[in-house]
Every structure is written in C-alpha cells, then in structure tokens.
Amino acid sequence: MRSHITLFALAGALTVSLAGCSTTPADPPATGGAAEDGHGAVAGAAEVAEPQLGLTSITPDGTVSHLDLLDESVTDIGEIPPATGMTTDGRYLFAQTDTGVEIVDSGVWTWDHVDHFHYYRAEPALLGSVPGEGAATIATTNLSTTGGTGLSFADSGDAVLLDTEALSKGEISELFRIEREPHSGLVVPVGSFALVSEASDGVGTTVVGYTAEGEATGLEEACVDPAGTITTRVGAVIGCEDGALLAHVDDDELQVERIPYPAGTTAPPARSFDNREGRPTVAGLAGSEGIWLLDTRERAWTLLPSPAPLAHVTAVDDEDGHLLALARDGRVLVMDDENGAVLAETAPLVADSLAAGVIPTLIADQHRAYLSAPTERRLHEIDYADGARIARSFETATEPAFVAETGR
Template sequence: MLHRPATLTTMLAIAAVTLAGCGSADADATAATPTSTGHGAVAGASELSEPPLAVVTIDPDGLVRQLDLLDESVAELGDMPTASRASTDGRYVFADAGEGISVIDSGRWTWDHVDHFHYYRAEPAMLGEVPGRGPATVATTSSSTTGSTGVFFAGSGEAVLLDTAALSKGEIVERFRIETEPYEGIVVPIGSYALVTQPHGGVAASVSVLDEEGMPQPGVTADCADARGTVTTRVGAVIGCADGALLATLVDGEVELERIPYPAGTTAPPVTGFAGRDGRPTVAGLAGDHGIWLLDTRERTWTLLPVDRPIVQATAVDDEAQHVLALAADGRVLVIDGATGELLSETEPLVAESLATGAGSPTLVADQPRAYLNGPAENVVYEIDFADAARISRTFATSTQPTHLVETGR
C-alpha cells in the first residue's frame, strides 16, 4: 500500500499553472476508459451472452444483498458497518461508513469495447475497507478491470487513488494517498492520470492533473470554483464547477481540460451531482427549483428542462427517445422528453413514505430498458418500464429495508 506523506498543496506548488486555453477532443474516443487486450476478462470469470444485471441493496444494519434481475434469486453477500450512501462503477459497490468505505465485488460486469460489449460473471466477495474519515466521494471509470478508482475523504482531507486491476483480483491497493486539508474534494481517474481538486478557503477551487504515483503534471491546471459532482461519460471525465463543467479528455495520451460554461444569463443553480446511463454522453443534474440541467458532453452544451414540481433526483437515459427520469418530492417517478421538456408519463407516489420520513435513500437508477427504485420504508424495489408509460413491470418485496441501492452487471 503506497502512502505519500507530502501535502497536495506542496506538491502542486511546483506545477501550478492556470489554464490559459481550452482543449478539444475528437468525438467519443474512450477518453476516460483504459484499454485492455483481455476485453475485461479475469481469471475465474465466465463470459456470458447477455449482461448479468442485478441490484445490490444495503439494509440499515449493513447486510448486503444482491438481487439477480434475470432469475430473481437473492444472495446475501456479507455484512459491513452501517452505510450513509453507496455508489458503483457497475461492478464494485463502494459503501460509505463515515470512517472509511467498504468495497464489495458484485462479481458482475460489462466490458465496453465501444463497438461491442463483453459480459462477465464471477463469485461475489466482500473485499475489505479503505480507511478514511468523514464523507467519502468516489469517482470511477467505465472499466472494472483496469485503470483506477478515486476516493476523497472530506473529514481527513485525503485523496486516494485505488488500483482497479487489483480490485479485480480481490486486493485493495492504493496507487497514492495524499494529505490535504479537510474539505469536500474530488479525485477523478482518467486513463493513467487523476484529476485532483485543490482547496481555497475550505472549498474546492481548482483542478490539477496527477499521474498514478501522485506527481503533478506541469501546465495542466484549471480553475473550478466550488467544484462539486463528478461523472465519467463516453466522452471523458466531468467535474461540476460554479460556472459550468470541466471536461477532461485524453488526446494523444495526454489530459486536456475544457470548460463547458452554463448558458449566458441563466439564474438556475449549478449542478452538484450528475447521473446518467453508463456509456452515454449526456448526464443530468438538479437545477434547484428551476428543474433539470442536461449536460451533453459530446456537443459541449447545457440544456435546462423546466419541471412543474419539486424533484429530488434526475437521471438521463440518453436513448433514441431522449428520456430523462426524475424522482419527484412526492415519491412519483416522472418520464420527461429531454428534447422538449414535455412530461410524457408518471407513476403513482411509489416512495412517498420513504421521502417523508427520511427512511433510507430512495435512489432512481436508469438502464437502457428499465429503471430501478428502492423504497426503504415501503420494503420494496420497483422495476419501471419508462418507455411504456412508466409501467411498473416488476415489484420485488424485501425482508428488510433496502436503505441503499445500486445496479451491477452493466
């Protein structure tokens, strides 16, 4: 395990150069996705003919279960400390326990090879803990067998880059761990590099590029006031800033940073978190009471979709019909036309009790054919056919509260 005691501020002092111009990238190169001659295969895994989709839930006591969406079987994967939130790269589940994160291998993943896909299944496993203090922000790529995973602990101010290839072998290996001051920072992997925020006045204010050993890359730094929220799309890695988004792409093996500003004159609040279907260029985020921001990383554009009611989550399907899904504050799932903003359909209030009581974290996840929503207070996971008038296609009752939900195998 590699630990670098030097502070990030000291290390970046030798390389801090403000971004003077904007880079550009060719369309849809796998900018944030490392390549592999093995097409995502690892020892002991079976290659399948279709994606082995599942949802992983964590209950209030830390019990982790995985629901197979093909045969509807349920497996208990293990126990962990009580989690405050969970995220995934489509294979690994990163559960935030406040004093570090628990890493869970679902044993299911899809390898995106741009023009085709490979699907794998292996034995699931509880891989262990990554120590740290305070809320953890996790950033991943679309590869579950190569590259890196970024973790930033707000309480201890530690920026950590994990070796994803080691995770695929059941090992937790830190490429670097850099000490900063406590604040809400971000570490975002891209190729063989990582974007790491720098603080100013207790908030993330700029972004620099480090290599996998934690060494700064001279001349690749950009201002990003109040940096919050990150996602990896088909085009590159995104970090939200107060004035728009910072898009990082790989061009001839080097990282280029490009600004995507909000439209001039907008009064809608900036995005603080992004969500969308894996492998697509468009993602969504909340715009306060103004509705939903859509960020198209391929076209480098923002679109504001007004919504006629308060919403608490939004995600972009980015399919041919340009569906955008939203979870309203009253527990309904809304299906919106991303091109026109028209409300196409909506469900009944599926998770009204969960939202009203604060029981767990209802999470809306979008896949190509379906969406999934957990109701902790309702003790249920819903499968929603959003293209068919938001029809509830399946309902999975749970024996305990599904406090957190992620989808794996995608």
C-alpha cells in the same frame, strides 16, 4: 461514473429481469480501455454469454448478500461495519463507514468494447477497507478492471487513487495518497491520470492533474466549489460553480475543456449528475429552479423548467429524447429532453419515503426505469416509453438497505 444505488431491502425470492446492454455507442471509451486491456478478463473469472445481472445488498447492520437475477439464487458474501452511504460502478460497492470505505466485489461485470460487450462472473468477495476521516466522495469510471477509482475524504483532506486492476484481482492498492487541506472535494480518474481538487479556506478552488504515480502533470484548472462527477463515453465531467470541466485523454495526455453555463444564467449550478450509463448527455437539478442537461458531445448546457418540485433527475438520452424525474410528491415523470414537456407520469409511488426524508433511487435503463420505494418496501419497474406503465412491482421483506445493481 456509475452510481446506480437502489435503497431497498431484498426479499429472498425477489426476482427482477433488468434490461441488458445499451445500444452500440459511437464514441470509444473515454477512460482508456481497449483490446490490449484483455477485454475485461481476470484470472479465475468465467466469460459468459449474457450479462450476469444481480442486486448486491448491504443491510443496516452490515450484512452483504447478492441476489442473482438470472436464477434467483441468493449468496451470502459476509459482513462489514454498518454503512452510512454507498457508491457503485456496477461491479464494486464502496460503502462509507465511520472509519473509511469498505469495498465489496459483487463478482459480476460487463466490459464495454465499443462495438460489442464481454460478460464475466467470478466469486464475490469482501476486499477490505480504505482508511479515511469524514465523508468520502467516490469517483469511478465505466470499466471495472483497469484505470483508477478516486476517493476524497472531507475531514482529513486525503486524496486517494486506487488501482482498479488490483481490485479486480482481490487487492486494495493505493496508487497515491495526497495530503490536502480538508474540504468536500473530488478525486476523478481519467484514463491513467486523475484530477484532484485543491482548496483554500475549506472550499475547493482548483483541480490539478496527476499521473497514477502521484506526480503533478502541470495541468491546473480553476473550479470553484467542485461538486458532482460522472463519466460518459466522451469524458469525465466535474461540476463547478460556473459550469463543468470535461476531461479526457488524447495521445497519452490529459486534456481538460471548460463548458461554462450559458451567459446571463441565474439558476443554481448542478451539484450531481445522472444518466443512462455511459451516455453522453447527463442531467442534474438546478436547485429548485429547473433541470440542467449537459451534452458532453456538443459541449452545451440546456436549462429546462421544472414541471413540479423535484427530488432527482436522470437523462435516458435515447432516440426519443426521454428524461426521467422523481417529483417530491412521489410521482415519476417522463419528460421530453428538448422542451421539458411531461409526456407521462406514474401515481405517487414513493410518497411515504419522501415524507420520511428518504430519497428513493431512480435508475434509467435502455428500456425500463427502476424505482426503489424504501419506506413502502417495494421496487417498481416502469416502462417509461409506454405511458409510464408499471410493468412490475415487487415487495421486499425487511427494512431498507443499500443495494446496487451489478453485472453491467
């Protein structure tokens, strides 16, 4: 799932040239997209020759705007209620509010067609809201014009699957809404299916397979205290107390594999995952004890030692095996994903943000890393392959806001 959320405020003339597509992957998309899906085209959208990269922002009072990173133009999209959190799939922004989730369409996206990519631009828009009670956990795929988007509301227990194709046409359509026992759970889209967590006494215990029409498939897997989900090229990952589930579709059937943690491990389970978008290896913190790496191709976990107290990790999964970590003292560490050795590090770039209780967002791209510095009002571009060199830094003019990298 895409969750590249950058917490900083945009200056009107801020300019960033982000890296484009990743290298050609070996695996087909795990979420069900193919040529027959129209290559990601939508009526009214223009196909263009390069990624339409941008930063779509939501200020604390709900003002939504989009900065085009190609020509530096800024578009005012509109206003939504004040947001308390946000998730993105690289096109849509799903903003948590007091009454549910507001959806913003940035109007720019990339379609992954395995051996090449298609790039699109359309008019940005505020699509409306999905009502729900309590904190919403949102799960997306790597495709923004097909499949589903899952929302799980903690207080009401509602499990909602949205039609992502309808979103691409400007419509909010619920494929299903299932009432469950309230809990902090998940609704994870997998092709034309979804895995929905179920709870007992307020704690998730299992995930159950559903069709897009809300019919149970008969698939049920134990997953105690589910937390953290991400979609790789191999499948959708769901974190559980004893390991992870890897879900994919084979021959039009929903399949789930269990990847347990190594025998004898005492390290805490990963509660979230991050990586360079779509890559098969994902990373998550093992509490304060280390770093979990999950290779979804090999179905294998690796536990690396933490070189320092960490706030966040993300797997680059490139040929050189880079792993990026944000230390609690504000440094970005470039690590070796085989042995955990620190290869390079920055100065403490976001110490003030972390001291204020704000966790900056660290994004891994094919060639660069991007680090938000909310309290410092800066955005840093880091060349992690060149000794963690600060390639560029940009000042921002206002207080921190939720910002998503869109168009990829």
